[in-house]
Amino acid sequence: MQEQTVAVSMKEIADYCSEKSVLVSPQALGLLAEQKDYRKIIDELIQENVFVLNEGNLKEKILKKKAALFEPTNVVVRGFSFRPLASEVEPRCRVLQELDMSAPNRGSGKVTDFLEMFRDKFEFLSGLLKKRPNLEAKPIQRLLRTTKNNEITVCGIVSKKWVSKKGHAVIELEDTETRCLALFMKNDRASFELSRGVCLDDVIAVKGKKISDDMIVCTEVHWPDLPITPPRTSERDLNLLATSDIHVGSKLFLEKEFQAFLSWLSGKTQNDREREEIGKIKYLVICGDNVDGIGVYPDQYDELEIKDIFEQYDVLCNYLKQIPEYIETFVIPGQHDAVRRADPQPGVPKKFLKGIDGCKNIHFVGSPSWIETEGLKAMLYHGASLHDLYASVPGLDYAKPEEGMAILLKRRDLMVSYGAKQPYVPEKKDLMVIRHEPDFYFGGDMHRNGYLQYRGCSVINAGTWQSRTAFQVQQGQIPTPGIAVQVSLNTRKISEKRFV
Numbered sequence: 001m002q003e004q005t006v007a008v009s010m011k012e013i014a015d016y017c018s019e020k021s022v023l024v025s026p027q028a029l030g031l032l033a034e035q036k037d038y039r040k041i042i043d044e045l046i047q048e049n050v051f052v053l054n055e056g057n058l059k060e061k062i063l064k065k066k067a068a069l070f071e072p073t074n075v076v077v078r079g080f081s082f083r084p085l086a087s088e089v090e091p092r093c094r095v096l097q098e099l100d101m102s103a104p105n106r107g108s109g110k111v112t113d114f115l116e117m118f119r120d121k122f123e124f125l126s127g128l129l130k131k132r133p134n135l136e137a138k139p140i141q142r143l144l145r146t147t148k149n150n151e152i153t154v155c156g157i158v159s160k161k162w163v164s165k166k167g168h169a170v171i172e173l174e175d176t177e178t179r180c181l182a183l184f185m186k187n188d189r190a191s192f193e194l195s196r197g198v199c200l201d202d203v204i205a206v207k208g209k210k211i212s213d214d215m216i217v218c219t220e221v222h223w224p225d226l227p228i229t230p231p232r233t234s235e236r237d238l239n240l241l242a243t244s245d246i247h248v249g250s251k252l253f254l255e256k257e258f259q260a261f262l263s264w265l266s267g268k269t270q271n272d273r274e275r276e277e278i279g280k281i282k283y284l285v286i287c288g289d290n291v292d293g294i295g296v297y298p299d300q301y302d303e304l305e306i307k308d309i310f311e312q313y314d315v316l317c318n319y320l321k322q323i324p325e326y327i328e329t330f331v332i333p334g335q336h337d338a339v340r341r342a343d344p345q346p347g348v349p350k351k352f353l354k355g356i357d358g359c360k361n362i363h364f365v366g367s368p369s370w371i372e373t374e375g376l377k378a379m380l381y382h383g384a385s386l387h388d389l390y391a392s393v394p395g396l397d398y399a400k401p402e403e404g405m406a407i408l409l410k411r412r413d414l415m416v417s418y419g420a421k422q423p424y425v426p427e428k429k430d431l432m433v434i435r436h437e438p439d440f441y442f443g444g445d446m447h448r449n450g451y452l453q454y455r456g457c458s459v460i461n462a463g464t465w466q467s468r469t470a471f472q473v474q475q476g477q478i479p480t481p482g483i484a485v486q487v488s489l490n491t492r493k494i495s496e497k498r499f500v
């Protein structure tokens with residue numbers, strides 16, 4: 001953050017208070033000892049007729065001082081006037097409330113919730129497979145009516161997966177009535193490789209030859225997937241900006257770079273063409289880990305610049321207030337935010353966001369969330385489940401999070417195997433299932449920018465504003481901090497703006 005902590009002698013402070021006839025509590029002394037300009041703080045409080053210094057009034061004063069450094073400034077670009085196009089048009093956006101965890105969607109916490117969640121997921125995803133032309137996926141029971149050695153395609157949820165003693169891959173599939181085994185022979189390399197990409201709890205269709213009433217030798221695997229469609233575009237020529245993982249409160253938060261980003265967002269650039277593009281930004285999405293949080297991992301406390309969660313959000317809010325009010329901003333939580341770690345995550349509670357009271361353009365929603373902007377659907381998910389995907393599916397690279405995201409789209413499911421590292425809480429409806437065909441899938445978490453076009457969907461992982469952590473050094477991961485991603489909704493062109 002902006003100030004270095006300076007240890008000042010408590011005696012020196014106590015003497016100064018005594019000289020000014022001010023009473024000071026031991027907690028307030030401790031706080032003042034961390035402020036190199038403690039005399040100025042005391043003098044200002046005296047001017048405000050405060051003569052008894054306690055933890056409460058001092059914290060408030062110190063916070064106000066920090067906030068003043070981030071006060072929004074008017075958009076004045078030397079020699080230019082900035083009349084953003086986006087400020088002259090009404091927003092056309094909405095949150096798909098029925099798919100947001102923040103809406104009243106809670107399960108009852110009973111075992112039956114898990115059954116309902118899996119049934120809901122199976123019905124929806126197997127329905128997609130059964131509807132697919134030319135696939136003709138059938139319930140598993142149909143095996144009984146199929147002649148031995150004939151081809152059949154059945155659909156089920158993966159309940160077990162192993163490699164047999166002879167080296168063949170075996171997948172146990174079940175549906176609401178029965179179960180069967182799908183065999184992938186080791187000498188059929190293509191289908192054997194396909195089976196390696198199957199995760200527990202995947203809903204899939206397998207095609208193969210019946211060899212007994214409960215066993216098929218498979219040659220094909222099909223996931224629910226997105227249809228092959230061209231990218232849709234908006235009528236209006238407006239832009240959407242994506243970013244993520246700000247990590248306010250961390251000692252590694254890139255404060256100057258983030259401030260430069262906010263100034264740029266307000267049109268502060270000398271480049272006319274660039275300013276015109278900035279003026280088209282009507283929407284902003286922020287994909288979680290907005291603050292660094294407290295106690296997220298062992299020893300985090302020593303890596304925090306701001307050690308109070310409310311203060312972290314206060315500083316975040318002071319940044320968010322600088323976003324021009326004509327830009328509709330959607331913010332989801334991540335694992336570092338003050339919400340439960342389990343997916344789906346609700347939006348950050350209002351009690352942490354008092355600093356943006358009255359900012360009607362800033363919307364804190366759940367993860368995952370769906371928003372529609374200019375008629376295009378965007379799915380926002382922070383991305384914690386990707387770690388389980390990377391542990392299950394061979395060949396994925398942490399440096400390319402967009403590839404893992406595309407695999408989740410193919411599965412039409414953001415939840416990888418239940419019971420792996422990432423926890424899930426069953427809601428009345430499985431909110432991790434990808435029920436619509438998104439035009440955009442925005443993610444964060446990996447601290448790496450990455451983009452690809454998957455069928456009709458632009459997959460965009462927005463990087464971070466935190467520099468490389470000790471954990472990332474240990475894991476050999478290299479983040480891409482300080483890059484905002486701009487998307488033209490009108491052309492679907494993606495461009496980067498770098499602030500490092």
Ligand SMILES: [Fe+2]
Nearest residue numbers: 245289334445
């Ligand atoms: Fe993060």
